[in-house]
Amino acid sequence: MADPDQSMAGKICLVTGATAGIGEVTARELARRDATVVVVGRSKERCEAAVERIRRETGNASVEYLRADLSSQADVRRLAQEFLERHNRLHVLLNNAGAMFALRQESVDGIEMTLALNHLGYFLLTNLLLDTLKASAPARIVNVSSDAHQMVKRFNFDDPQARSGKGFLSYGQSNVGSLVYTLFAPIAHPAFRQYGQSKFANLLFTYELARRLHGTGVTVNALHPGFVATSFTSGNGAYGSFMRFWAGLIAISTDDGAKTSIYLATSPEVEGVTGQYFVKQKAVPSTPASRDEAAARRLWELSDKLTESSRPPS
Numbered sequence: 001m002a003d004p005d006q007s008m009a010g011k012i013c014l015v016t017g018a019t020a021g022i023g024e025v026t027a028r029e030l031a032r033r034d035a036t037v038v039v040v041g042r043s044k045e046r047c048e049a050a051v052e053r054i055r056r057e058t059g060n061a062s063v064e065y066l067r068a069d070l071s072s073q074a075d076v077r078r079l080a081q082e083f084l085e086r087h088n089r090l091h092v093l094l095n096n097a098g099a100m101f102a103l104r105q106e107s108v109d110g111i112e113m114t115l116a117l118n119h120l121g122y123f124l125l126t127n128l129l130l131d132t133l134k135a136s137a138p139a140r141i142v143n144v145s146s147d148a149h150q151m152v153k154r155f156n157f158d159d160p161q162a163r164s165g166k167g168f169l170s171y172g173q174s175n176v177g178s179l180v181y182t183l184f185a186p187i188a189h190p191a192f193r194q195y196g197q198s199k200f201a202n203l204l205f206t207y208e209l210a211r212r213l214h215g216t217g218v219t220v221n222a223l224h225p226g227f228v229a230t231s232f233t234s235g236n237g238a239y240g241s242f243m244r245f246w247a248g249l250i251a252i253s254t255d256d257g258a259k260t261s262i263y264l265a266t267s268p269e270v271e272g273v274t275g276q277y278f279v280k281q282k283a284v285p286s287t288p289a290s291r292d293e294a295a296a297r298r299l300w301e302l303s304d305k306l307t308e309s310s311r312p313p314s
Contacts, residue, residue, distance in 0.1 A: 006268075007225075011036070011091040014040065016040040016095055018040055022096065022258040025257070026094060026096065028053075030265060041065065041067065066082050069109070070125065071117040080129055083129070086195060092265045093129060094138075099199070105171050114162075118201070120306055121207055138218070138271065140221075141209070143205070146225075147197040148195055151192075152287075157298060160302065205296070207291060208299070221270070260280065
C-alpha cells in the first residue's frame with residue numbers, strides 16, 4: 001500500500017464500485033488517510049457492510065454510502081443529486097465500477113450494458129459533478145481502465161452497442177456460442193471484445209476531458225490495475241468460471257490491484273499531472289489509436305447524445 005501516514009484530512013472522495021474488490025480497498029485506504037469517503041454500490045446491504053468494514057478497519061467514522069446502479073442514467077443523476085445535497089465539495093472522483101457480460105444485455109435505457117456501465121456511467125457521473133470538482137480545485141478524477149484497450153484498433157462508431165452479427169457465435173443470447181468461445185478462443189469472446197472497447201472508450205474520454213479541463217486545477221488520469229483476483233466475472237456462466245479459474249492461478253491480490261488507484265488519488269508526485277495512463281504507478285503510453293483526438297471528440301459527441309445531456313439543468 002501507499003504511505004498510510006499521508007493525510008487526506010479535509011478531502012471528500014467519491015468511489016464507485018466500492019463494495020468489493022479494488023474499489024473497496026481504495027475506499028478503505030482513502031479512509032485510512034482521514035478522507036471523508038462516499039462509497040457507491042448497487043446493493044444497500046453490500047454498501048452497509050462495506051461501510052461497516054471500512055469504519056472498523058480504519059477507525060474513520062466519516063465513511064458513508066450512496067446506492068446506485070451506474071448502468072441506469074436515472075440512477076446516475078439521482079446519485080449526483082444526492083451527493084450534492086450532502087456535500088458542496090469533491091476532491092477525488094474515482095470511477096471504478098465496471099463489469100463484463102458473457103451474453104449481450106441492455107440497460108434500462110436500452111443501451112448495451114457494457115457500454116452503459118463501463119463508459120457512459122463514467123461520462124455522465126463525471127460531467128454531473130464537474131462544476132463541484134472545479135470549485136474544489138485542486139481536485140482529481142481517476143478512471144479505472146484496462147490493458148484490454150490494446151485489443152481495439154479503433155472505437156467502433158458503426159456499431160458501438162455490438163448489435164451486428166448473426167448466428168450463435170455473435171454477441172447475443174446463445175449460451176452455446178459463449179461456451180464455444182470459452183473452450184476454444186476465450187480472448188476472442190465477443191464479451192471480452194466489447195469490454196476492451198469500453199476500456200478503450202475510458203481512455204478516449206480521459207484524454208478529451210483532460211484537454212477540456214486545462215487550466216481549471218482539476219486533473220484526470222486513467223490506469224490499468226493489473227489482472228486482479230476478484231468476483232468481477234461472476235454471473236457469467238462458463239466464461240466467468242474460466243476467467244476466475246485463471247485469475248486464481250495468475251492474478252494479483254486486490255490490495256496490489258488498488259495500488260495505482262490509491263497512488264493517483266493521493267500522491268503528491270502526481271499533483272498537476274493530467275491526461276496520462278498509468279500502470280504500476282508509472283505513466284506509460286497507451287496505444288496510438290487511444291490518443292486519436294478526432295475519435296475522442298466524436299466519442300464525446302456520441303456519449304452526449306446517448307445520455308441526452310451530460311449537464312444538469314441550469
